[in-house]
Amino acid sequence: MDAPRFRDPQTRIEDLADEPILVVCPRCAGRASVTPERLTCVGCALVRSSGPRLPRAWNRPIDPFFREPVWLRADCCGGHTLRAFHARHLDLIERFVAAKLRERGLGDRPGMTLIARLPTWMTTAQHRDEVLRTIAKLRATLS
Numbered sequence: 001m002d003a004p005r006f007r008d009p010q011t012r013i014e015d016l017a018d019e020p021i022l023v024v025c026p027r028c029a030g031r032a033s034v035t036p037e038r039l040t041c042v043g044c045a046l047v048r049s050s051g052p053r054l055p056r057a058w059n060r061p062i063d064p065f066f067r068e069p070v071w072l073r074a075d076c077c078g079g080h081t082l083r084a085f086h087a088r089h090l091d092l093i094e095r096f097v098a099a100k101l102r103e104r105g106l107g108d109r110p111g112m113t114l115i116a117r118l119p120t121w122m123t124t125a126q127h128r129d130e131v132l133r134t135i136a137k138l139r140a141t142l143s
């Protein structure tokens with residue numbers, strides 16, 4: 001398989017909130033989506049406007065605004081949790097993990113990008129196949 005070069009697009013985790021984050025609906029356990037203002041579920045028609053003003057939680061398997069569990073999450077590599085806010089987030093992780101030649105890039109704030117913050121278990125060569133399999137499994141839940 002051709003594993004192309006990956007260059008860090010300098011995306012910050014906060015940048016990913018520019019499109020709806022997929023979460024588990026608190027009412028029907030189906031797939032709902034969250035923006036800073038609102039949680040909506042197509043399955044059960046639940047609509048919630050912004051909840052209590054909690055500090056935003058970016059680096060946990062919950063959405064940063066309503067703190068519902070993210071839809072895209074799975075156990076991976078023995079006790080770890082692979083998670084993503086939405087398809088674009090999943091794609092970004094996949095492209096980095098699949099690439100043989102990884103350039104983390106030197107942006108204006110090196111060390112702070114989403115790619116730079118990926119945990120070591122996700123980026124070690126020995127976990128590559130399992131991480132990619134888990135990403136494929138999660139992507140299948142989006143169709």
Ligand SMILES: [Zn+2]
Nearest residue numbers: 025028041044
């Ligand atoms: Zn629902």
